[in-house]
Amino acid sequence: MECLTSFCETHLQPHQIAPALKRHKLINPVKNLEDRMCKKHKKPLELFCRTEQMCVCQVCTVTDHKGHHTVPLKKEFGEKKAELGRTKNQMQQMIQKCLQKVKEIKHSAELSNRDAEREREESEQVFTTLVRSMQRSQAEVSKMIGEKQKATMRQAESLIKELEQEITELQRRCSELDQLSHTKDHLHLLQSSPSLCPPTSTKDWPDVSITQNESKWNVQKDISQLDKKVRRALSELEEKLNNVLEKSKGDDLKRMQQYAVDVTMDPDTAHPLIIVSGNGKLVRTGHLEQNHFYNLKRFRSRVAVLAKEGFSSGRFYYEVQVKGKTGWNVGVAKESINRKIGGLYPEQGFWTVWLSFQVDYEACTDPHTPLSLKSKPEKLGVFVDYEEGQVSFYDVDTRSHIFSFTGCTFTEKLYPYLNPFDDYDGSNSAPMIITPVNQTP
Structure with missing residues (x-):
């Protein structure tokens, strides 16, 4: 090191034999050997100044670094290496904690996705049931109105037919009366006098009508009953939906609690x-x-x-x-x-x-x-x-x-x-x- 040059095995032998050269410190070949020498005193950097955190030579300890806390490079090297090992272990632990946290967050996200999908399916089921119930109720009401309307039309057709028969009979009798009114035969007119009596009817037609109002009332009554059924169904569905929502709120709070921190008042x-x-x-x-x-x-x-x-x-x-x-x-x-x-x-x-x-x-x-x-x-x-x-x-x-x-x-x-x-x-x-x-x- 003192020679600041690298030797082959043959030229290295004098340093192993000559008494003066034996005192030289030898190290394995390295690049930039000059950097291992003190720039000021041209002596090997053999010590470490802990006070100023730098490498120094023996001369530095009695000049610029006099009174400073210095230790051999080998000792400082060992401690620094041990410190680097501890730092490396701490970093590895931090990496493991971060990896574990990533794993926990991914797991939490998966749980959240599953919970959201389950809640979506439950809510869709509730609303599908509601829509089907409304569709069934609508079909029942439509069918009921149709049946009532058909019954009303049958009643109207029957009454019209009966009235048409009575009109025909009345027209026939009017024709007979018209013929009698032109006769000059006294005997014939008097013998036909029963035909002059007012016609009798089996029904009081002015008071006869189709039961439209009654039909309408019955439909409204049935609709009212269906409305009650629908309302009960809606109430049940609302209760189910509320249960789903309450469960969702509970799951929501559960997700929030995963981010719990330790709080201490100042x-x-x-x-x-x-x-x-x-x-x-x-x-x-x-x-x-x-x-x-x-x-x-x-x-x-x-x-x-x-x-x-x-x-x-x-x-x-x-x-x-x-x-x-x-x-x-x-x-x-x-x-x-x-x-x-x-x-x-x-x-x-x-x-x-x-x-x-x-x-x-x-x-x-x-x-x-x-x-x-x-x-x-x-x-x-x-x-x-x-x-x-x-x-x-x-x-x-x-x-x-x-x-x-x-x-x-x-x-x-x-x-x-x-x-x-x-x-x-x-x-x-x-x-x-x-x-x-x-x-x-």
């Missing part, structure tokens, strides 16, 4: 009245302000707190228990929200729903959107799809959808947001609890 953001538990999972409102250090992250106007975890891509889901509370506000908020003053709307960076002191459930749009809920939610699920611009809320116990903000544009981190509201009279003392997400069966 006490540094909590309003002074808020008490955050040590594990960051429980939040309640106190009656006295806590002695917190002032910082720009802390809420000052609303009794609220943000999570430590922020999300700027993908999907995430968390659940919070609000059981026993008379007022609460739950959702997500962007990082740059005004924590001193401002509204609680999407324009200000909030996407939330609330219960306003046991009176109104509302989505905090501008203006607020009233929510008609069949039951009082005790546990809320919050789902966010960052790229799709969607924030959805669910009643976890009933697996029902509450409300969704859609078409949103997110440009910064979003944080889970809780507001337990004030507790003036002790009626709203129940805590809000971040609960573990159990996959809905």
